[in-house]
Amino acid sequence: MAASVPQKLVGIIGAGIAGPAFALQLLSHPRLASLYRPLLLDKTPDPSTLSSEDQAKKESASFGAAVAVFPNGLHPLYALGLREAVESASLPLDIISFWKSPTASSTPHYEYGTIDHPTWSHGLQSDAINIERSALRDMLLKAARERGCETMWDKKIKGFEEQDKGATKINFEDGSDLTVDLLVGADGGYSMVRKYILDKRDPATAEKRWLPDFMHQTGFYGISKGFPYDKDVSSRATIGIWLDRGMLASAPVPGDKIRWDLVLPEKEAPPASRAVVDTPKSEGKFPWESAILPSAYSHDSSVEILQKHMNAFHPAAGTIGNLLENAEQIIRTPLRQRVWKAKEIQYGNVALIGDAARLMLPSSGQGTGFGIEDATVLAAKLLEHSKSSADQNDLRPALEAYARERVPRSKKMATVAWVTGKLAMADSWFWRWVRDFVSRWFPVGYNYKNDPKAKDPWPLDARFNVDR
Template sequence: MAPSRHVIVAGAGIAGLTTAMTLSRAGFRATVLEQAAKLEETGAGIQLSPNATRILFELGLRDRLEPHVVKPQMIRVMSGGSGREIACIPLGDLAERRYGAPFWVIHRGDLQAALLDGARGMIDIDIKLDHRFDDFASHANGITVQAFRGKQLVDERGAALIGADGIWSAVGDKLKSHRKPVFAHRTAWRTLVPADSVPDYLRAPVVHLFLGMDAHLVAYPVKAGALVNLVGIVNDDWNERGWNAPGDRTEILRRFARFTWAESVRELIGIPQRWLKWALFDNATPFAGGAGAVTLVGDAAHPMLPFLAQGAGMAIEDAAVLADTLKKHSENPAAGLRAYERLRRARTARVQRTARQQGSIYGRTGPEAVARNLVMRLIGGERLLKRYDWVYNWRQDQGAV
């Protein structure tokens, strides 16, 4: 295969593996460099909305994913103070008919395992573990990427380099236009608990969102219903990097304080013995783009807050658009990457902005929280769902919509 059809991808997470698969389907050979020596099941639950599942199905992953997912019938927005329902947003079959693809929740490790399995089944994808990206050099014949395999420096040559290496992207650090993410003064706490350890209503195929004083909590089943994923978001000044810092159970209970949070919610938070936490980062500046035959996808390009549940969705969309533009510009990879960036800039910036606004709405207290709850009740679930049409209805040929 000609060098112009070989693309190097840094990172074997959701963004990197999806990118490799979309490139393979577009007729490219992809080499994925991953610094981990072994890909292990990590992370918590994630929400896959129809804009993402549609692309995953096109990659032939539906049968691999379906045994592990839960298809929520609704999102129940709850008052954290009283424990009562504020609004109910319908999903399930209604959403699948509306958008042409389902809304699923899944453990991140199950999604990554399915992507890895799918990628390894494609002859044009080579996944190289224990390869830590170091640097790149552009030249007339494309690009040379340097990586460390242990202590040994190795080269990989191709037509383009795609940084899919997350929010603290090493590829991004080499781009002059790249802006580092900014701490959002919030932390997310996550855990998984056996389904039989929680009240019956939390075992149902439903996403529960509890809004309360200075925090909110999301709960939904994963692992085909065997486990329940809990994620609490709190205001915080702790801002260390990483995804797996141990969290003190007594601290998160303090954040969901007695008398301001319903005892039923506090009892739920008290079930797990082990919590992990990570600091939330954002970037209010839209992705400025790469340089030459280098660009970024996913969190490396546009880190976003989790309040719209679109981090994985945007990475999956990126992969589909990038493969399409590179295919259209196969003789000029740099032109293909600039076309990808133009198509993605407005949409990803809008998602970032909306997630930021959603977080502000979730975080309201006192009279503002009362007004928010009243407005949500008056709008009703179906009209609340309609507000997400622009996110969930996205198709690859819509470009920047």
């Protein structure tokens, strides 16, 4: 009987999106809840003790200000009973409008057109959603807490040590330690748990394999306030704008705000993971400069680039300059991508989920969705294992099956993100030509919700469940 087996302690490093989603999956299935006790561990302070302004800043400094979640990522959340919470904290992605906006204000902008309910799922009866990442994270943490999950904050990892019977000892920088039966790395794109796995697999290549590849793109992510969501199509639409080189995508989020991502080509990456506290000495030339958060880039270089795009047209805000002037925060980050191999995201009783397992360009739009999928598939594999395997200490078969299943899907998605990213950057005559060509084929004027035959396209059609 499952209930007579001692509960296994699951140390989940990272209380971002994938970590709480995995804890929730374990706690929401009766058999898994009787077998496993998840414990979330995060290096950041308890968000409930921060002012909302500080929290938003800490959140967004490294993980994106807001995200879109598509039907493949929404399905597990709805199955967990979170539909109402998701809907009340987000806005539907129910109109998308495409534009071309030359950087020089003298050249006229151009509208390709709009598509209604572009990601409508008849099965789920839902559009994709736009949500601030902090709102999604709070919702997942609250639900996990209500279902009995404990979270330890301010727990910065120093290292890991392999123990008997597949257990792992976690050493923290505050001098404490904890031994867990199953270690799950949900600690993002620069994962310490991935470093540990790679080192176990092959110390000679670990360092080189750890850092995701720089994709020659830089991303500015902003949240701007004072843009009411009303009947006007441009205020409600998710907007994609081709710039001369690069693109701007924006969408309304609750609170009369617009989230926007400005993604531009870039030759050299700044030094990896080095946050420079580089605020302007004086007030700066533009009032919006104070919204730029410290990053690996110099403040002045970010201002210079943003300034060049101020006059480009934006249908809801008028210009990109108006988005900047109303920005609560602007984050800049070099864009990296890598899908690690199956043996690089699992070792013994250790596995990776979310960005720790694969980091994708934002042009995938699937970082969050794939993290939620990972959490669901990993829980499903543990459930299968609990029913079929004699040795319940050795979780390897479940974790290996998880890794084998996830990697091919991630590779395909990363390839799509790479192609979309190249189109968006348009930094050679070839990609500019392809971009102009494919733009003529946007199915503008179409309404997927009105078409009963419309099917969810790949990868939005996936429906992962814990109990299959």
